[in-house]
Amino acid sequence: MSHSCEHTHDHDHHLKPDARAVRLEAAQALCLEAGERMTSSRLRTYELILEANAPIKAYDVIDRFHPDGAAKPPTVYRALSFLEQMGLIHRIESLNAFVACDTHDHKHTAGFLLCECCGQSEEIAIPNVPEIEASAAKTGFKVNHITLEARGLCNACQASH
Amino acid sequence: MSHSCEHTHDHDHHLKPDARAVRLEAAQALCLEAGERMTSSRLRTYELILEANAPIKAYDVIDRFHPDGAAKPPTVYRALSFLEQMGLIHRIESLNAFVACDTHDHKHTAGFLLCECCGQSEEIAIPNVPEIEASAAKTGFKVNHITLEARGLCNACQASH
């Protein structure tokens, strides 16, 4: 991620390697349970998204995929689609980026707080879904999926601005 | 816009030409008042977005810009940025598309209902903004801008599915 400011972001808290291992195992278990195959491309893509610990661009995954040289775009885009369908990652529309789902209950729609300074994201439950659906229903609109992305400054970054 | 279905969408209600003329005049007045220049590129871009009367892609504007042949991308992207800053249009993040603002009070953030069938959009006020901000404030996050886009089916399209 590139940011709008030059100062350091010490609060970038990376997931510890062992925490990532737990997530990878859980993901494999989830796929097994669902009768889907967690193949090596899919696992590697998920691993890179976990390592980033912030929204990551598809082409950054592509670039980091192999120790020597990039993956082919379709390899990664296929894996991203799969992971999104499994609920293991979310797509951030306003960034064209992807982030690991932060909850245990996959298969939900999530909202996001996106820090414009450090690039970190925070997954939140979308507040007041019934009100949004009610607002839509005024004209007979039936909601299938809600995208909620709030840009702003995280707590740590407010001090620096 | 390309849609997910093959049937016709008779409810595509196009803005009447005279209604578009009113909007164009109002936009020019708005710019004059703000001390900004509504140049011919900007006016033409706005006109094409009004004519579309639904979210339109940047490259569709580019293709339609001249009677004979396309505009150069920077011409249109610059105009889109200007129009968005003036509050005359909104960008729809989940579609990579642009739509004319449907209100008189420009300079707001709007929510959108996006029909997955006919491609029409409806601009709505974002419900419960204070709740969203409160949800963010739980971790000290300060919201600057909210993107809310709800995909689903408009009233007219529900009958066809």
Place this chain on the structure above:
DNA sequence: ATTTGTTATGTAATAATATAACCAACGTCA
């Protein structure tokens, strides 16, 4: 009227994001 600074446009190239099309390899189950 000239200079100067600012804003806007023209133009070419390229970057960044994403998908199509096709075929080969692999799993699984009859």
Place this chain on the structure above:
DNA sequence: TGACGTTGGTTATATTATTACATAACAAAT
């Protein structure tokens, strides 16, 4: 085994957006 569906490899292409730099148009001061 072999037929079938799923996954992956590869090439090419489509789509979306920006950079970089030169020029033009405008406004205001000299």
